[in-house]
Amino acid sequence: MTETATTAPGARRLEREAAKRRRARRNAGIAAASSVIVIGGLAALILTSPGWPTVRETFFSWSEFRNAFPEVLNGFWLDIKVFMVVEAAVLVIALVIAMIRVNRSPGLFPVRLLSTVWVDVFRGVPTVLLVYLVGFGVPALELEGLPTDPVVLGGIALTLSYSGYVSEVYRAGINSVHRGQTDAALSVGLTQTQAMRHVVLPQAIRRVAPPLLNDFVALQKDVALISIIGPQEAFRVAQIYQGENFNYTPIIAAAMLYLVITIPLARIVDRMGGAGGVR
Amino acid sequence: MARGGPPVIEVRGVTKAFGEREVLHGVDFDVAEHEAVALIGASGSGKSTLLRCIDLLEEIDDGDIFLDGEVITDPSVPPVAVRRKLGVVFQAYNLFPHMSVLQNVVLGQMRAQKVGRREAEEEGRALLARFGLAGREDDRPEELSGGQQQRVAIARAFAGKPRALLLDEVTSALDPELVGEVLEAVRDLKAAGMTMVIATHEMAFAREVADEVAFLHQGRIVESGPPRQVLEEPHAEETRRFLARLLEAGRA
Ligand SMILES: Nc1ncnc2c1ncn2[C@@H]1O[C@H](COP(=O)(O)OP(=O)(O)OP(=O)(O)O)[C@@H](O)[C@H]1O
Ligand SMILES: [Mg+2]
Numbered sequence: 001m002t003e004t005a006t007t008a009p010g011a012r013r014l015e016r017e018a019a020k021r022r023r024a025r026r027n028a029g030i031a032a033a034s035s036v037i038v039i040g041g042l043a044a045l046i047l048t049s050p051g052w053p054t055v056r057e058t059f060f061s062w063s064e065f066r067n068a069f070p071e072v073l074n075g076f077w078l079d080i081k082v083f084m085v086v087e088a089a090v091l092v093i094a095l096v097i098a099m100i101r102v103n104r105s106p107g108l109f110p111v112r113l114l115s116t117v118w119v120d121v122f123r124g125v126p127t128v129l130l131v132y133l134v135g136f137g138v139p140a141l142e143l144e145g146l147p148t149d150p151v152v153l154g155g156i157a158l159t160l161s162y163s164g165y166v167s168e169v170y171r172a173g174i175n176s177v178h179r180g181q182t183d184a185a186l187s188v189g190l191t192q193t194q195a196m197r198h199v200v201l202p203q204a205i206r207r208v209a210p211p212l213l214n215d216f217v218a219l220q221k222d223v224a225l226i227s228i229i230g231p232q233e234a235f236r237v238a239q240i241y242q243g244e245n246f247n248y249t250p251i252i253a254a255a256m257l258y259l260v261i262t263i264p265l266a267r268i269v270d271r272m273g274g275a276g277g278v279r
Numbered sequence: 280m281a282r283g284g285p286p287v288i289e290v291r292g293v294t295k296a297f298g299e300r301e302v303l304h305g306v307d308f309d310v311a312e313h314e315a316v317a318l319i320g321a322s323g324s325g326k327s328t329l330l331r332c333i334d335l336l337e338e339i340d341d342g343d344i345f346l347d348g349e350v351i352t353d354p355s356v357p358p359v360a361v362r363r364k365l366g367v368v369f370q371a372y373n374l375f376p377h378m379s380v381l382q383n384v385v386l387g388q389m390r391a392q393k394v395g396r397r398e399a400e401e402e403g404r405a406l407l408a409r410f411g412l413a414g415r416e417d418d419r420p421e422e423l424s425g426g427q428q429q430r431v432a433i434a435r436a437f438a439g440k441p442r443a444l445l446l447d448e449v450t451s452a453l454d455p456e457l458v459g460e461v462l463e464a465v466r467d468l469k470a471a472g473m474t475m476v477i478a479t480h481e482m483a484f485a486r487e488v489a490d491e492v493a494f495l496h497q498g499r500i501v502e503s504g505p506p507r508q509v510l511e512e513p514h515a516e517e518t519r520r521f522l523a524r525l526l527e528a529g530r531a
Contacts, residue, residue: 194390
């Protein structure tokens with residue numbers, strides 16, 4: 001008994017580790033083999049398809065890529081700028097809407113009603129329609145002082161749409177903070193506003209960070225929608241190129257630029273344990 | 280009830296209903312200065328509700344509550360000013376999980392009482408040390424044991440130098456071996472002359488620290504008096520039955 005007790009743990013441990021290594025080797029082997037089969041099969045299927053030579057020429061032409069890339073990149077810079085400004089506006093406006101919607105004071109009833117309508121309408125209409133309506137509708141009013149620049153109008157449309165989504169994310173976060181937290185904050189003498197600011201909001205925002213980031217990824221992609229009202233952003237530039245040269249490579253270039261931004265963002269969402277996939 | 284000094288808290292005919300369910304049905308009771316009143320009663324009898332009403336976390340339907348002789352349940356009285364004069368320790372601690380232990384204690388001081396950071400933190404550290412939490416100032420609440428968390432909650436409630444403390448079953452969420460350290464903190468407050476209302480299931484503790492025991496039953500204070508009398512020679516039939524049931528459950 002004493003003998004087994006002194007020798008057994010070491011022996012068992014070596015045995016276990018050996019088994020673990022064998023299992024790891026086997027798993028790696030299976031993963032590699034299945035990858036080769038699946039990816040190789042797909043590649044073979046595509047590369048041997050009758051249309052492949054033409055596809056390679058019209059979608060993956062290196063010379064077209066080199067020609068179009070600088071201008072597509074230039075257009076993409078506009079996408080980035082619009083994204084950053086819209087994102088900042090959305091974060092602020094959505095927060096204001098969410099705070100109004102969770103507030104119960106009777107004096108705020110009209111504003112509360114308005115925010116509910118805002119969220120219902122702008123979240124309920126497809127973003128592409130909003131871009132179209134704002135982009136062509138606002139200038140048609142011919143009102144003094146209203147913006148006419150399609151980039152600005154497109155940005156406004158995106159802001160309307162996304163502030164609807166994002167305010168609901170915030171609101172869910174605020175509602176998820178236990179009532180006892182507000183009670184405790186009030187009990188130490190804070191006002192309702194202070195309780196919201198110092199106790200409820202910090203917890204709410206931390207909780208909804210992953211879904212918020214998810215919405216940013218979606219917004220980043222949706223910036224391309226403003227192309228339908230004219231601005232020379234990446235997709236638009238690529239489209240013009242394609243129309244002139246009958247070659248789709250610039251669109252692939254634009255797609256790659258998007259991936260350069262969205263993939264790292266998606267990884268960050270994963271790392272934060274984000275719920276749901278990227279829209 | 281002519282005991283001790285002038286009453287700090289007076290509850291007069293307080294009624295409180297949630298929808299159809301009337302929880303408090305004309306509660307009367309008072310707490311004199313430096314006095315500890317133990318509030319006992321079955322689960323669901325309304326102990327928490329009564330404490331919440333006193334701190335104006337719930338709006339009462341009828342009756343009045345006075346703090347230092349002034350009515351606080353009048354719509355014209357700003358609740359924030361009243362809450363700054365009272366401290367509450369909740370049944371489930373309700374610490375702020377996104378703040379350090381020290382930040383929990385000083386939040387009210389800094390934001391509500393407008394004490395400067397330096398002074399507030401100095402006082403906060405001293406308070407934490409007093410309740411045996413020196414060295415834990417920068418920890419998050421989740422890193423503490425239940426007993427330690429509840430002591431932080433006591434320090435937080437006490438930090439605002441309240442006129443009275445409302446303690447809501449401060450040991451009911453704790454493992455038995457952690458109860459003692461929290462009761463020790465309450466004893467310390469009592470020795471310092473703090474005016475307190477203590478909702479509790481710990482009869483032995485009520486007997487020890489309370490100057491007065493009030494038994495809440497079906498929305499009313501059925502019986503109140505010195506612990507020895509209420510707990511050992513209760514007049515009311517309901518009190519006798521309640522205590523007998525506790526005895527059966529092995530808690531008295
Ligand atoms: N916000 C609320 N809405 C509806 N009913 C409530 C609310 N808060 C408390 N109640 C009800 O009021 C009654 C008294 O609850 P309370 O929490 O005050 O009892 P308690 O004496 O503190 O019980 P315990 O010893 O279990 O803590 C219960 O029946 C409870 O269901
Ligand atoms: Mg309770």
